[in-house]
Amino acid sequence: MTAFTVRWDPHAIRVGDRPPHPERTMLVEARGALLYWDALDLRPHPAAEVFDARAAGEWLWEVYGPETAADVLDGAASVATEWDSPVLAAARNLALLHWAGAWWPASHAAAVPALPADLLRAETAWYTAGLDHLLDDEAAVERALADVDLTALTGRTDHETAALAADLADLADAFGVELRSAAMRREDWALAAGGAEPGLAVASGSAPIDWSLVPARALDAAGEATWRFENRSGAWMLAVTAPAAPGAVPTALTAVVGAVEVPLHYDPDTNTFGGEAPAPPEFAMRLGGGRPIEVRSPGYVADGPDRASSDPDRAERRAALVAFARERLASPAATLTERSAA
Structure with missing residues (x-):
């Protein structure tokens, strides 16, 4: 009840x-x-x-x-x-x-696998079609079907996915939607991750990633971002590294340490986001006992007024969602997407 x-x-x-x-x-x-x-x-x-x-x-x-x-x-x-x-x-x-x-809190550190994006889009389209009569968006089914990659589905060998692919093909015909037939290549998304040899580190630190500030499938939900303030041939630089999520999608990210902003780029070879930016020499004088670091996606607003990294409950909230994801992977009620990830 x-x-x-x-x-x-x-x-x-x-x-x-x-x-x-x-x-x-x-x-x-x-x-x-x-x-x-x-x-x-x-x-x-x-x-x-x-x-x-x-x-x-x-x-x-x-x-x-x-x-x-x-x-x-x-x-x-x-x-x-x-x-x-x-x-x-x-x-x-x-x-x-x-x-x-x-x-979804995909994380190497917390052993939560990424969900297969092709199946996630396909199942979303299927359930969207089943609820077409009550959804607010009159074009919801067409929009969902437009995101389905038929090639990615037919490349899987399990019976459930094959049946879903066939059902979605019939559904697309009924709605007059042409399904995509070529998976987007990883190279289409690749971004260069520059960097130079490390110099003399004056200070360094790390902090847990606030996963509410970035889109899903970007950063490891249970990982930590690290920073180094260093002198490199007379130039003061702030270098930042953050672990990417399993199956990460390259995303525009910015790390903020104090008043210094560092653009981060995805490196598929190391599965990390990294970058560096000049910092004023007096930056080191203001470090005190530590310096918080925040990684965010510019323009991405997903949380409310309590989003400040000083929120004492945020770590517990993150742990609870990680535990929920693990439970879903083993649940008898798991979706096809979750079962495939498990």
């Missing part, structure tokens, strides 16, 4: 509460409502914010059951449901896959 409080305000009917942090939020944007699952909450039913009761009323019963949906829309102060349906299961899986695309 899943129970929720229901609150009405001038803008929405709020069923339960949205998850407390973005990295725990699994979301489906439906017609007239947003559905939220908390990745660390095992309950099958989502919290919701209903903005258009008339539009949401056409499908809300498929998620909560007819009686509970009617109670929500009729102004009940609380509701409870044991409803189960294929639509509810598909919606939760779609929310999970969207979450995985943005937040």
Whole structure:
């Protein structure tokens, strides 16, 4: 049984509460409502914010059951449901896959493998099609199918993936979408990672990576970024290295140490992001007992007001999501994408 409080305000009917942090939020944007699952909450039913009761009323019963949906829309102060349906299961899986695309904590250090991107896109497209009647984006299926790489799928030999590829090919025909037939080569994404021989290190340090500041499949979610302030032939330089995630996708990253910004580039040979930038000589005088380092992706805003690296709960939050990912890999309810990664 899943129970929720229901609150009405001038803008929405709020069923339960949205998850407390973005990295725990699994979301489906439906017609007239947003559905939220908390990745660390095992309950099958989502919290919701209903903005258009008339539009949401056409499908809300498929998620909560007819009686509970009617109670929500009729102004009940609380509701409870044991409803189960294929639509509810598909919606939760779609929310999970969207979450995985943005937040999956792939890490060499924590032994969490990367998810196969081709299967992630394919399964997302499949579940999107199954929920086409309740999604807010009328072109959601076409958009999802446009991301599917048929060559990458047919290159796999397991029966489940072969069946999914065949189903998606039929689905693409029905929606008039031409699936991509050539996988993007790694070389198309490769970026040069420059660097010179290290000089005389005056100071160095490291700090855990704040994975909420970078897109998924960039940095190792459980790794540490390191920095060296050094004198190289009379020039003062700040060099930074950060471990990449398993199956990393080259991404524009910037490391910030104090007031110095260091652009980072992906090196596929070492599977790291690295870079260096000039730093003023007085930089060393302000180091004190240590210097925090933050690695972020310019223009990427994924967290809220509590995103500061001084947040005392951030390490615990990261550990909880890493544990969740490990559990998903071994779960009987794992998606094909997760089972393939495991």
